[in-house]
Amino acid sequence: MSAREDILSRIRSALQDSPEAPQIPREYRAASGMDADGLVDLLVDRLVDYKAQVAVVPAAEVPATIASLLEGARSYVVPEGLDGGWLAAMDDAGTGGSRRRVDSPAEPLSVADLDGTDAVVTGSAVAVAETGTIILDGSANQGRRAISLVPDHHICVVKAADIAGILPEALGRIDGTRPITMISGPSATSDIELQRVEGVHGPRRLDVIIAR
Amino acid sequence: MTTFLGMPALPAFGSGNLFAGESFPKAAHRELGNAQLRANLGHATHTIRDKRQAVVSELPDWEQLRDAGSAIKESVMARLPELLEEFEKNFTARGGVIHWARDAREANEIVAGLVRATGETEVVKVKSMATQEIGLNEYLEEQGIEAFETDLAELIVQLDHDKPSHILVPAIHKNRTEIRDIFLREMPGADPALTNDPPVLAMAAREHLRRKFLTAKVAVSGANFALADSGTLAVVESEGNGRMCLTLPETLITVMGIEKLLPTWQDLEVFMQLLPRSSTGERMNPYTSLWTGVTEGDGPQNVHLVLLDNGRSAALADEMGRSALHCIRCSACMNVCPVYERTGGHAYGSTYPGPIGAILSPLLTGIQAEENSSLPYASSLCGACYDACPVKINIPDILVHLRSVDVDSKRGTKKVPSQMDVGMKAASWALSSGKHLGLVEKGLPLGRLAAGRDKKIKKLPGIAGGWTQSRDIPAPPAQSFRDWWAKEHKSPAPSRDEKETQ
Numbered sequence: 001m002s003a004r005e006d007i008l009s010r011i012r013s014a015l016q017d018s019p020e021a022p023q024i025p026r027e028y029r030a031a032s033g034m035d036a037d038g039l040v041d042l043l044v045d046r047l048v049d050y051k052a053q054v055a056v057v058p059a060a061e062v063p064a065t066i067a068s069l070l071e072g073a074r075s076y077v078v079p080e081g082l083d084g085g086w087l088a089a090m091d092d093a094g095t096g097g098s099r100r101r102v103d104s105p106a107e108p109l110s111v112a113d114l115d116g117t118d119a120v121v122t123g124s125a126v127a128v129a130e131t132g133t134i135i136l137d138g139s140a141n142q143g144r145r146a147i148s149l150v151p152d153h154h155i156c157v158v159k160a161a162d163i164a165g166i167l168p169e170a171l172g173r174i175d176g177t178r179p180i181t182m183i184s185g186p187s188a189t190s191d192i193e194l195q196r197v198e199g200v201h202g203p204r205r206l207d208v209i210i211a212r
Numbered sequence: 213m214t215t216f217l218g219m220p221a222l223p224a225f226g227s228g229n230l231f232a233g234e235s236f237p238k239a240a241h242r243e244l245g246n247a248q249l250r251a252n253l254g255h256a257t258h259t260i261r262d263k264r265q266a267v268v269s270e271l272p273d274w275e276q277l278r279d280a281g282s283a284i285k286e287s288v289m290a291r292l293p294e295l296l297e298e299f300e301k302n303f304t305a306r307g308g309v310i311h312w313a314r315d316a317r318e319a320n321e322i323v324a325g326l327v328r329a330t331g332e333t334e335v336v337k338v339k340s341m342a343t344q345e346i347g348l349n350e351y352l353e354e355q356g357i358e359a360f361e362t363d364l365a366e367l368i369v370q371l372d373h374d375k376p377s378h379i380l381v382p383a384i385h386k387n388r389t390e391i392r393d394i395f396l397r398e399m400p401g402a403d404p405a406l407t408n409d410p411p412v413l414a415m416a417a418r419e420h421l422r423r424k425f426l427t428a429k430v431a432v433s434g435a436n437f438a439l440a441d442s443g444t445l446a447v448v449e450s451e452g453n454g455r456m457c458l459t460l461p462e463t464l465i466t467v468m469g470i471e472k473l474l475p476t477w478q479d480l481e482v483f484m485q486l487l488p489r490s491s492t493g494e495r496m497n498p499y500t501s502l503w504t505g506v507t508e509g510d511g512p513q514n515v516h517l518v519l520l521d522n523g524r525s526a527a528l529a530d531e532m533g534r535s536a537l538h539c540i541r542c543s544a545c546m547n548v549c550p551v552y553e554r555t556g557g558h559a560y561g562s563t564y565p566g567p568i569g570a571i572l573s574p575l576l577t578g579i580q581a582e583e584n585s586s587l588p589y590a591s592s593l594c595g596a597c598y599d600a601c602p603v604k605i606n607i608p609d610i611l612v613h614l615r616s617v618d619v620d621s622k623r624g625t626k627k628v629p630s631q632m633d634v635g636m637k638a639a640s641w642a643l644s645s646g647k648h649l650g651l652v653e654k655g656l657p658l659g660r661l662a663a664g665r666d667k668k669i670k671k672l673p674g675i676a677g678g679w680t681q682s683r684d685i686p687a688p689p690a691q692s693f694r695d696w697w698a699k700e701h702k703s704p705a706p707s708r709d710e711k712e713t714q
Contacts, residue, residue: 003314029273182484
């Protein structure tokens, strides 16, 4: 008998008392009911608590904010589908365009190239205010999972309209079969005497731009 | 309704690192002598339980989430065969490959075979209880394959040739100075000026592992959840080492116990609220990765999953004990356990320490196995673990159930100490009436003779010796309470017992 058949038959005989699958009580919150300003405030509070840096700006100021955050970076990577307008200030700055590396699934940067890149700019699929979580789902404005992982500085733009109050609302908005990364603050460890240390293997600096 | 019509299979127990090498009282007695361990543990468990309490109190619907989590897991157990088949179909349809492993040996052989097929002799690893349980690292080493643990705590334990002592923070028993000493001794190229500052130590680990991450072709992971309706796997972590392993290599091999399934994508909303708050005491862990088979152009293109039984079907067959399989490995139970706090994880012998380990290990291996029969007694039954469990596993009830299974399994064998029967009979006589108890109490002051100068009885003969093996008993008082009462109240009210016999 194959291992598969064997295990399935073991499980079936372990369940010979025919236990009933209970109804799942879903009385937990399905929505937060918060207004748009409340969502932004709560998300900012939670991100700051995780030691991420946050800027809340009007949509028109996103390009300038990105440019100022990228000031010290010798190079940065963007996914091919990033909103082109967001990089307008970098193009105007003259050298901003020459420092840029564009990544796509068809023409991916090598891991070594990514390791030699200082920063990354991505969009996001949805954010969860209550937990300070940003969800990337690999869409064209977020790119491959590796680009938001290897460079040491992640600049992530969250549109105010994409902020959900609590996790059930956020997960309801995304397709679970996409490659998904949920990010809550920069990389961190608490393995030494439970003292939290920000920055281990993932990006040590997370800047979140919330665009109203 | 099950439609299984075949012969009932015999319970197939698990193998690997699930067995205690010695009985819990023996191991605990030794560990209790380690004052440094107790200090490190006390600090760590108190810090984490306070953090947990704070973030749990924030959620107005915590109890409703626990109720949902518990019911979802109960439903998974009831529907396990169909859910496994559904998951397999969906994961496979998206380019993943599923392997089934009856026990530790079979799982290890499958993983080694998959690594060998890539031509590689090194793998990077994400922290995983399943691979600890089957002793994968040791097996791979025998096969000439080097496995690098990449979680900071697992790295510390691996460099020190030690064993993990906690599910979530495996190096909880070590303090910063001990960790610095391990790095200086075992980490090639460690800076001799390394301080014991946690950020400095974390950066040393980053340097040490960076090149491995960027060049590794094969990674091995566990999984926190598997969603049957989408064929999706999830890994929850903090450092980014998980993301490195799950996305950069060409081949990804995941080993997961068959009980980790959740029926639907929606169920993830319950467990992603329960797990981080219960384990690290955070509103959300820094990183969670989800993948469904293979995604073209993003991440590993050879994606394997080994589904592991290793005693889980046997645990499932125990109607009282099967809910131990609901465990999501958050470790909240060990952080609130007075016994774990003093003995540490190594005393439990198995990969799974603490209250959950005390029920899970004997369920997976069978209670008759080796020294695991002592584990259900490694508890004061205070119930703190039940209160803390995010999926409401009634650990105290299962402990008591397993104690009775243990006693029943030994009944009639020479293992049953007949002194137990004698003792129980004597107690039953003494407690049956006030007169009897009074008679027995008259003898109590004699116990003072057995106590030493420090007024403690250190060793009792016979079966009571089991109790004094790891505890001292205070000497009895010179006078019993009833005697004292009688003297203080010259004309005592008749006791119930005397009334009855008047």
